[in-house]
Amino acid sequence: MRNFPFRRCSWLLLALLLGSPAVLRAQATTPAEGPMLTQPAVLGMIALLLIIVLGAAVLLVGRVASLIRGTQKPSTENEAGRFDETVTNLTDPQLAAILARQQGREFALGGAELSGASPAHDTQGLVQHVALNVHSQWFHEKRRTAPFTDLDPKLTMLISAFLLCAAFWLVLGTTVGWYAGVKFVSPDVDHVAALSFGRLRPIHTNMVFWGWTSLAMIGLGYFVVPRTNNTPLFSLKWGWWSLGLINASVILGTVCLMAGINNGGGEYREYIWPVALLFALGVIVAFANFYQTVAHRTTEEFYISNWYILGATIWGIVLTVIAYLPWYQNGLGETITQGYYMHMGVGMWFMTFTLGLMYYFLPMSLNKPIYSYSLGVLAFWTQLLFYSLIGTHHYIFSPLPWWLQTVAIVFSVGMIIPVLAGTINFLMTFRGSRKRVGDSYSLPFLLMGVLFYFVGSFQGSLQALRYTNLVWHFTDFNVAHSHITMYGIVSFMLWGCIYTLAPKLRGREPRQALVGVHFWFALVGLLAYVMALMIGGTLKGMSWMAGEPFMKSVVLMAPYWLWRAIGGTFMLLAHFVFFYNLVDMLLGGKAAPQAPLTQAPVKQAISQAHDVLERI
Amino acid sequence: MSWNVYSNHRLFVGIVFGVFVFLSVLIAVQPAARIQNDNAPLPTAVALTDEQQAGLRVFIGEGCVACHTQQVRNIEMDKAWGGRPAVAADYAWRQRLDVWRATPSTLGSERTGPDLTEVGERQPSDLWHLLHLYQPRSVVKESIMPAFPWLFRDSVAGTPAGLALHIPAAYREPGGHTVVPTRRAQQLVAYLMSLKQAELPTGEAAPAFLYVQPPKAAVAAGLxxxxxxxxxxxxxxxxxxxxxxxxxxxxxxxxxxxxxxxxxxxxxxxxxxxxxxxxxxxxxxxxxxxxxxxxxxxxxxxxxxxxxxxxxxxxxxxxxxxxxxxxxxxxxxxxxxxx
Known part of the structure; x- marks a missing residue:
């Protein structure tokens, strides 16, 4: 066992480490050999998977049960018989009492006592979204949202542009990812240089990172920051600049990668520096805009969402600069920087920004405040302190310093604190609102996002341990993990936020059945995808540990790669549906009626509702 | 001036910026600079020739690192890929490729294909490498590696006959041209064949392999x-x-x-x-x-x-x-x- 001394500058880490000697000791010794199923980390992983599967199953069973309930007439014969018996045996005083009670209950004001006899006009526009068909037997009617009346149309345009660009990159980027996945099943599907797997893989990851996720986050941020600071966005012009710069970066980067111009193969920094610089400038402009908006706030404190959004943009800029500066990146310096960068990119940029959006959109769609301010404070600062230190856990057992690996493992386990704080905060905000989740088309996305947040992050902590690295490192298990996090957590949360905000921008609702298709295709597709790769990845790691010939591990993956492609197909279909829904909400048809309603459609709707109620 | 970080945005931004930069220097920049400066290539290591260096650029440009690692970890299961665990000095030669491109990230994070630390020793036949690059399945039937036909071209008059590929009939293009490697294919193969672990200096003990597996039972008779x-x-x-x-x-x-x-x-x-x-x-x-x-x-x-x-x-x-x-x-x- 290598026992590298702690280096000079690391006294602080040492002090922090002494706080957890048990963890350190546990990691420094070889775990007892035994069957995999007795390893705590493996058991933990299985428990985590069960959470997701059970969560999805509960949602599904709930849906099916309510469908069945809706189609069955309740069996009433026995009850009716008993009721008849009771009624026929009533005594006179009992009957008189009931009749008197009925008279009392049926007393009602006529409705015209105060207003007089002239017909009412809804000049304030208080009645909205009159539904003419209020009851569908097959689809639960979702609650409709009211549009904002006080939004600057120019800001609406900016946000819409961000979201539409993001959705475009999502569709294109995941088409590329899907095609790369197909190549695992059929490697000779084409022989075009620009479409070869080695070039497509970074095109896929960078496009969904910088094109889809980053643009969607910043676009939603341009709504949340002015809203929570009760002030207009500082500069619309800067907003358009950040959109243009990031789009330019993704376009140029994709062209470069297709042409075989790759920065060095380090994951997520495959764009050469002039291209990455455009992205960094886009984020810098966005940060300046957010910062100035917060500075011009009309509230005393700035809301928790702003901590996360300001933090994420600052950290995103810092880690991109550190990743691209050349002075410490020769030899293994490149590898330490790579571990730092690829992990911080996910944790300090995507995850942090998205959590900031959650702190606004979750309370907004539940129409109640976040459960705990203190848990939010705890989660934010522990995210900063712990997450920053764990990049090297991508290089366990590599020639990087042993102490650096140990620090990464210890703080990966420490990540349980911010993750639990965040999860509890979100789930407690959900508490008592079960009915609302069923009534909403955005809340299921947010709820699954929270579940994945717990599962995906906890899984990351377990994967950082030394034993689990034996089995899972270098296998497809890691690909599954990054899809649970970037897709299950970040994308599901972003979709929840977008479905909350977009209908309010113009007052145009998406077709609810299509939102359902998006949700279920994405969820089922993702589950098939990650289950296949996790099972296959585990078998692959076990084959390597058993010292079998390498090709055996390639052959055994074939069915799992096929299932991954099938799951990926569902995910891709979901994205096309999402794109349609978004275009429908932001550009499609007529916006919600702006003029106040007249009496006629309201009356018509009410009488239709009565008809329906009488029929059932 | 308020000292409440949630109502003083300057203070807040200063803290989240300062703490993150401090932690980043502590955990990434400083260790990276140290490991860069404290290591030199092993005396027995042979520097890449210009030809091999050009091959490394092809290797990076084609995205080979997406599936091929180059690190023998200090655990027994990695013994298949090299005689000893990798040490920092093995990577000390790596430098920025040019002004546009960074240091090649050759350690990799995914082993969809075999580790390449010792591929030059394991597979020293250039003929095999060329055939494998042109169509991997012509030599390894179950392989899922991409084929790289754009690194090859049809033979023209004057090409040395020794370079022509002997492609199995099933993988030959209709028309029956003789296929020869381009310059880039030759550079890439030169790079791959240069890959082998350097000997540690005499007296220097290699790091031990950890997590030694328990002995396996015999799987078949006659072993x-x-x-x-x-x-x-x-x-x-x-x-x-x-x-x-x-x-x-x-x-x-x-x-x-x-x-x-x-x-x-x-x-x-x-x-x-x-x-x-x-x-x-x-x-x-x-x-x-x-x-x-x-x-x-x-x-x-x-x-x-x-x-x-x-x-x-x-x-x-x-x-x-x-x-x-x-x-x-x-x-x-x-x-x-x-x-």
Whole structure:
């Protein structure tokens, strides 16, 4: 066992480490050999998977049960018989009492006592979204949202542009990812240089990172920051600049990668520096805009969402600069920087920004405040302190310093604190609102996002341990993990936020059945995808540990790669549906009626509702 | 001025910026600078030639690192990829490629294909590499590696005949042109063939492999035991070390790698020549690629297991050999190799 001394500058880490000697000791010794199923980390992983599967199953069973309930007439014969018996045996005083009670209950004001006899006009526009068909037997009617009346149309345009660009990159980027996945099943599907797997893989990851996720986050941020600071966005012009710069970066980067111009193969920094610089400038402009908006706030404190959004943009800029500066990146310096960068990119940029959006959109769609301010404070600062230190856990057992690996493992386990704080905060905000989740088309996305947040992050902590690295490192298990996090957590949360905000921008609702298709295709597709790769990845790691010939591990993956492609197909279909829904909400048809309603459609709707109620 | 970080945005931004930069320097920049400055290439390591360096650029541009690692971790399961765990000095030669491109990220994070730390030693036949790049499935049937036909072109007059690929009929393009590698393919192969672990300086102990696996039970009858008394699976060893060229069928590839099935050398009652070829390598026949020497890569018991497997498979009728037999021949080989 290598026992590298702690280096000079690391006294602080040492002090922090002494706080957890048990963890350190546990990691420094070889775990007892035994069957995999007795390893705590493996058991933990299985428990985590069960959470997701059970969560999805509960949602599904709930849906099916309510469908069945809706189609069955309740069996009433026995009850009716008993009721008849009771009624026929009533005594006179009992009957008189009931009749008197009925008279009392049926007393009602006529409705015209105060207003007089002239017909009412809804000049304030208080009645909205009159539904003419209020009851569908097959689809639960979702609650409709009211549009904002006080939004600057120019800001609406900016946000819409961000979201539409993001959705475009999502569709294109995941088409590329899907095609790369197909190549695992059929490697000779084409022989075009620009479409070869080695070039497509970074095109896929960078496009969904910088094109889809980053643009969607910043676009939603341009709504949340002015809203929570009760002030207009500082500069619309800067907003358009950040959109243009990031789009330019993704376009140029994709062209470069297709042409075989790759920065060095380090994951997520495959764009050469002039291209990455455009992205960094886009984020810098966005940060300046957010910062100035917060500075011009009309509230005393700035809301928790702003901590996360300001933090994420600052950290995103810092880690991109550190990743691209050349002075410490020769030899293994490149590898330490790579571990730092690829992990911080996910944790300090995507995850942090998205959590900031959650702190606004979750309370907004539940129409109640976040459960705990203190848990939010705890989660934010522990995210900063712990997450920053764990990049090297991508290089366990590599020639990087042993102490650096140990620090990464210890703080990966420490990540349980911010993750639990965040999860509890979100789930407690959900508490008592079960009915609302069923009534909403955005809340299921947010709820699954929270579940994945717990599962995906906890899984990351377990994967950082030394034993689990034996089995899972270098296998497809890691690909599954990054899809649970970037897709299950970040994308599901972003979709929840977008479905909350977009209908309010113009007052145009998406077709609810299509939102359902998006949700279920994405969820089922993702589950098939990650289950296949996790099972296959585990078998692959076990084959390597058993010292079998390498090709055996390639052959055994074939069915799992096929299932991954099938799951990926569902995910891709979901994205096309999402794109349609978004275009429908932001550009499609007529916006919600702006003029106040007249009496006629309201009356018509009410009488239709009565008809329906009488029929059932 | 308020000292509440949630109502003083300047203070808040200052803290989240300052703390993150501090932690980043502590955990990334400072250790990276130190490991860069504290390490130099091993004295036995050979620097990349211009040709190999150009090959590294092709390697990066084509995204090979997406599937191929180059790190032997200090755990026993990685022994398959190198004789000793990687040390920081192994990577000290890596530098920024040019003003546009950063240091190549060759350690990798995914092992969809084999680790390449020692591919130059494991697979020293350029013929094999070229054929494998042109169409991986022509040499490894189950491979899912992309084919790189754009690194090759149809032969034109004046091309040296020695470069032409002997592509198996099933993978030949209709039209029957002779295919030759481009400059870039040759550079890439030059880079791949340069990949091998340098010897540690004498007296320097290699880091130990951790997590040693418990001994496995014998998987089939007729296995040879190694020094520790463990049973060896000749079939698995053949698949790991020989099959890429000689194929699972033992038939080799016509015009590239000779067949073992029905081979007089393999079926000879005296296995001396066969074991010698494995130990020392072989390059006597112009129509076939070079056979690399395995003396330093395989133990006596492993070679015995492979030889016994080859002599008893695909209808071959040779008798098995023992580890002692290989040991005796190895002792004779050594003085020759020292010349």
């Amino acid at each position: 040879v035991a190694d020094d520790a008394g463990l049973a060896l699976d000749g079939n698995a060893l053949y698949a790991s070390n020989c099959q890429a060229c000689h194929q699972a069928s033992g038939e080799g590839l016509k015009g590239a790698f000779p067949p073992l099935k029905g081979s007089p050398v393999v079926n000879n009652t005296d296995a001396t020549l066969m074991v010698n070829i494995i130990l020392q390598g072989y390059d006597a026949r112009a129509e076939y690629g070079v056979m690399p020497p395995f003396a330093t890569r395989l133990t006596d018991a492993e070679i015995a297991a492979i030889v016994s497997h080859e002599r008893s498979s695909w209808g071959n009728t040779g008798k098995p050999v023992t580890a002692d037999f290989v040991k005796k021949l190895r002792a004779l080989v050594k003085p020759v190799a020292a010349l």
